[in-house]
Amino acid sequence: SFDTAAIKNNIIAHEKQGFVYTYGTAGFRSNAEVLGSVMYKVGILATLRSKKLNGSTIGVMITASHNPEEDNGVKLVDPRGEMLEQSWEVYATKLANANDGETLLNAIDEIVAQYKIDLDIPANVIYAYDTRPSCPHLVKCLEQGLEAAGAKSTNFGLKTTPMLHYLVRCINTAGTNDAYGEATEEGYYKKLTAAFATAVKGKPRLSTLHVDCANGVGAPKLRELLKFIAPEILSVDIVNEDTTTVGQLNKNCGADFVKTNQRAPPSITITAGDRCCSYDGDADRIVFYYVTEDGTFRLLDGDKIAGLAASFITELVHEAGIDSIKVGVVQTAYANGSSTNYLTKVLSVPVSCVSTGVKHLHHEAEKYDVGVYFEANGHGTVLFSPDALNTIKTVEAKTPAQKQAIAQLSALTELINQTVGDAISDMLLVEAILTSRQWSFEEWDQAYTDLPNRLVKVVVSDRHIFKTTNAERQLVEPAGLQAEIDSLVAKYSNGRSFVRASGTEDAVRVYAEAATRAETDDLAFKVAQLVY
Ligand code: NG1
Numbered sequence: 399s400f401d402t403a404a405i406k407n408n409i410i411a412h413e414k415q416g417f418v419y420t421y422g423t424a425g426f427r428s429n430a431e432v433l434g435s436v437m438y439k440v441g442i443l444a445t446l447r448s449k450k451l452n453g454s455t456i457g458v459m460i461t462a463s464h465n466p467e468e469d470n471g472v473k474l475v476d477p478r479g480e481m482l483e484q485s486w487e488v489y490a491t492k493l494a495n496a497n498d499g500e501t502l503l504n505a506i507d508e509i510v511a512q513y514k515i516d517l518d519i520p521a522n523v524i525y526a527y528d529t530r531p532s533c534p535h536l537v538k539c540l541e542q543g544l545e546a547a548g549a550k551s552t553n554f555g556l557k558t559t560p561m562l563h564y565l566v567r568c569i570n571t572a573g574t575n576d577a578y579g580e581a582t583e584e585g586y587y588k589k590l591t592a593a594f595a596t597a598v599k600g601k602p603r604l605s606t607l608h609v610d611c612a613n614g615v616g617a618p619k620l621r622e623l624l625k626f627i628a629p630e631i632l633s634v635d636i637v638n639e640d641t642t643t644v645g646q647l648n649k650n651c652g653a654d655f656v657k658t659n660q661r662a663p664p665s666i667t668i669t670a671g672d673r674c675c676s677y678d679g680d681a682d683r684i685v686f687y688y689v690t691e692d693g694t695f696r697l698l699d700g701d702k703i704a705g706l707a708a709s710f711i712t713e714l715v716h717e718a719g720i721d722s723i724k725v726g727v728v729q730t731a732y733a734n735g736s737s738t739n740y741l742t743k744v745l746s747v748p749v750s751c752v753s754t755g756v757k758h759l760h761h762e763a764e765k766y767d768v769g770v771y772f773e774a775n776g777h778g779t780v781l782f783s784p785d786a787l788n789t790i791k792t793v794e795a796k797t798p799a800q801k802q803a804i805a806q807l808s809a810l811t812e813l814i815n816q817t818v819g820d821a822i823s824d825m826l827l828v829e830a831i832l833t834s835r836q837w838s839f840e841e842w843d844q845a846y847t848d849l850p851n852r853l854v855k856v857v858v859s860d861r862h863i864f865k866t867t868n869a870e871r872q873l874v875e876p877a878g879l880q881a882e883i884d885s886l887v888a889k890y891s892n893g894r895s896f897v898r899a900s901g902t903e904d905a906v907r908v909y910a911e912a913a914t915r916a917e918t919d920d921l922a923f924k925v926a927q928l929v930y
Pocket residue numbers: 423424463732754755756773775777899900901902903907
């Protein structure tokens with residue numbers, strides 16, 4: 399039961415006085431040393447969230463994704479495998495900052511009153527964690543909170559972030575019409591690999607895909623998944639799978655390294671014809687890359703994945719004779735201008751632009767029959783609306799070609815992790831499309847050429863003074879700054895630049911793109927100077 403005396407007495411003291419916790423885009427995230435006290439509060443918060451939702455199972459994931467190994471973090475997963483409902487974020491922040499038992503109980507009372515929570519409803523929580531050395535300690539702190547709050551909880555152990563999202567959805571939909579799958583790790587592997595086999599049926603296998611797992615949890619999990627796929631169907635070579643040597647996680651490898659540095663990890667020798675990809679530390683992001691004959695590095699990022707998925711699904715829907723299903727794409731301001739142009743002008747699909755953060759993309763994508771969403775950094779997935787799923791399931795084929803298209807569409811709905819971006823699932827999606835089309839990375843890359851772009855991080859004294867509008871593409875504060883940016887941008891061909899405060903780091907990000915590399919760098923530099 400919900401034991402207020404225990405909650406008050408077992409509180410874990412703040413590790414560092416004066417440290418302010420914020421539940422941001424990626425939950426709580428910081429150096430692991432200050433997070434024990436937060437985990438305790440998160441255990442209580444997850445319990446309250448479950449009670450509020452009539453005992454539905456809530457997920458807790460302990461990870462700091464692509465951050466350095468000494469960091470850690472935690473986020474809550476809602477019953478359908480989505481991110482925690484946004485209105486709860488401020489309460490999460492309040493709980494985390496309560497530094498004594500009395501303040502904590504007051505913060506809890508406030509949540510209970512605000513959401514009219516019946517504390518007698520039994521709560522269910524599941525949790526998992528990545529490979530970081532700080533996880534075992536933080537798990538204990540979480541368990542201390544769950545225990546004090548009286549939740550029924552299950553430790554799912556080492557998992558990728560998207561696996562936990564999958565599990566949460568499976569548990570909550572079990573036995574219903576939209577049962578999502580078997581709520582086990584094996585169930586996840588079986589669902590994805592069976593769908594992949596169907597999607598590539600009758601097509602020759604592609605060459606080996608080299609997968610950089612960032613020395614994180616993706617490595618052991620991908621190895622496990624491969625046991626469920628015949629090597630005649632998919633050939634994978636795992637690189638950077640050292641999850642035991644301290645200091646290796648995300649170090650000079652992984653999706654964030656590749657996207658930021660626009661080059662392959664030094665640990666991979668890559669020659670023309672090689673096909674490579676990189677996951678991030680918790681395997682919810684992926685980017686692909688290759689080098690051309692003349693040795694030029696070519697990145698196939700989230701924008702390229704979105705373009706590939708949107709074109710393939712649009713084509714299948716048409717071949718299946720169900721053009722009533724409309725495909726749309728959701729991007730953020732960081733999407734390359736060329737990708738937006740390709741989607742709207744070449745594919746003629748609607749594109750919406752939303753604020754940074756998966757929750758914004760996810761919710762916008764739900765508005766389409768098939769909503770493809772990807773951040774340029776490689777986080778994304780595809781959502782099929784209940785109506786679209788039903789159409790795909792019930793439509794009757796009139797020709798063998800239609801039958802084939804319907805079977806493939808149906809396989810994609812199973813292959814894609816529709817709860818959240820998933821490096822393993824997205825990897826299989828891309829491989830299924832490329833296998834189906836018998837395409838090389840070069841052919842995939844032909845869709846459009848990225849405009850040169852630059853992302854600069856500027857450390858300022860107070861990033862909170864930067865307020866934006868129009869999906870973060872324009873500043874409203876500090877007053878006058880946007881006009882100065884606009885007049886700079888006007889001087890460059892195909893110029894575009896915007897400034898926003900990071901939600902995960904204490905810095906301001908400046909993005910710029912223009913027709914040439916020199917112009918882009920110049921624009922980024924000048925805008926950064928305005929901000930500084
Ligand atoms: P911030 O720090 O708010 O820019 C970063 C990424 C997001 C998203 C979040 C969550 C960029 C420019 N921003 O957000 O896309 O992945 O982290 O991890 O890549």
